[in-house]
Amino acid sequence: xxxxxxxxxxxxxxxxxxxxxxxxxxxxxxxxxxxxxxxxxxxxxxxxxxxxxxxxxxxxxxxxxxxxxxxxxxxxxxxxxxxxxxxxxxxxxxxxxxxxxxxxxxxxx
Amino acid sequence: xxxxxxxxxxxxxxxxxxxxxxxxxxxxxxxxxxxxxxxxxxxxxxxxxxxxxxxxxxxxxxxxxxxxxxxxxxxxxxxxxxxxxxxxxxxxxxxxxxxxxxxxxxxxxxxxx
Numbered sequence: 001x002x003x004x005x006x007x008x009x010x011x012x013x014x015x016x017x018x019x020x021x022x023x024x025x026x027x028x029x030x031x032x033x034x035x036x037x038x039x040x041x042x043x044x045x046x047x048x049x050x051x052x053x054x055x056x057x058x059x060x061x062x063x064x065x066x067x068x069x070x071x072x073x074x075x076x077x078x079x080x081x082x083x084x085x086x087x088x089x090x091x092x093x094x095x096x097x098x099x100x101x102x103x104x105x106x107x108x109x
Numbered sequence: 110x111x112x113x114x115x116x117x118x119x120x121x122x123x124x125x126x127x128x129x130x131x132x133x134x135x136x137x138x139x140x141x142x143x144x145x146x147x148x149x150x151x152x153x154x155x156x157x158x159x160x161x162x163x164x165x166x167x168x169x170x171x172x173x174x175x176x177x178x179x180x181x182x183x184x185x186x187x188x189x190x191x192x193x194x195x196x197x198x199x200x201x202x203x204x205x206x207x208x209x210x211x212x213x214x215x216x217x218x219x220x221x222x
Contacts, residue, residue: 008149033210042113042199042213043152088151095140095159095203096167097211101151 006089006100013108018076020103022089025070029091032065034074037086037102046087047074081107111135113214115200121220122190130185130217132200138212139205141183142167143175145196146216152199158183160205190221 006022024032030051035043049056049063049072056063062075076083084107089100113134122128134141139160144152154167158177172194174186187194197218201211 042215043201043211044213045210048210095205096142096154096157099152101149 004089004091004098004100006103008101009104009106011106011108012079014079014081016079018074018079018083018105020074020076020087020089020105022072022074022100023070024072024089024091024098026091026093026098027067027070029093031092032063032072033088033090033092033097034061034063034072035088035090037088039085043088076105079105079107081109083107113200113202113212115198115214115217117217118215119218121222122187123222124191126190127186127188128190129187130198130200130219131182132184132214133182134200134202134212135181136202136204136212137180138202139180140203141177142201142203142211143173143183143185144199144201145169145194146199147196155185155198190219192221195219195221 004024012018033048034046036046037043047061049065060077064073086102086104088102090097116131142157143155153169156175158164161180164175176184197216199216200214203211
């Protein structure tokens with residue numbers, strides 16, 4: 001079946017860029033998503049990319065999509081302490097989402 | 110416009126007890142979902158309802174039942190709780206059109222002793 005994989009942890013220094021990576025298997029996905037979960041809270045959509053795009057930029061966020069390698073990445077520029085959270089990658093499969101396990105972003109002062 | 114609401118926020122059960130987790134959305138969305146979240150395992154789909162009147166099993170349905178009471182409400186029932194069901198449960202809804210964004214409730218943290 002479809003699968004989405006991402007590493008469980010990423011540690012970066014405050015002010016540096018964070019790059020969170022994700023690989024997926026379903027080449028028919030229309031959208032790919034990044035969700036953010038802050039401690040004790042539900043998930044909120046951070047950004048998404050349509051499958052016919054290579055890149056999407058939204059303020060400090062840059063999403064890169066390599067369809068050939070089925071690789072998705074999220075770059076957060078100038079990482080701040082408020083970016084500490086778990087970031088989930090997901091791809092759509094009809095009206096369901098297939099989720100990665102989440103990457104916990106740890107910010108070092 | 111409250112979005113997706115869930116009750117209760119926290120619950121402690123003893124093994125064998127039953128309970129129902131409630132979820133409601135006020136966005137007129139067609140589809141609703143129940144997930145459980147366990148450390149290092151991401152979100153796993155328990156049940157979903159693609160539209161009012163239909164429900165289907167997800168990845169981990171054993172030990173759970175659901176009811177899509179109306180378009181707004183989708184409840185999750187544990188008939189005989191087990192320690193393996195200790196988890197955080199999230200309800201989500203999805204309009205059925207557009208970019209397929211799922212909207213999440215704040216979660217219910219359940220502990221089964």
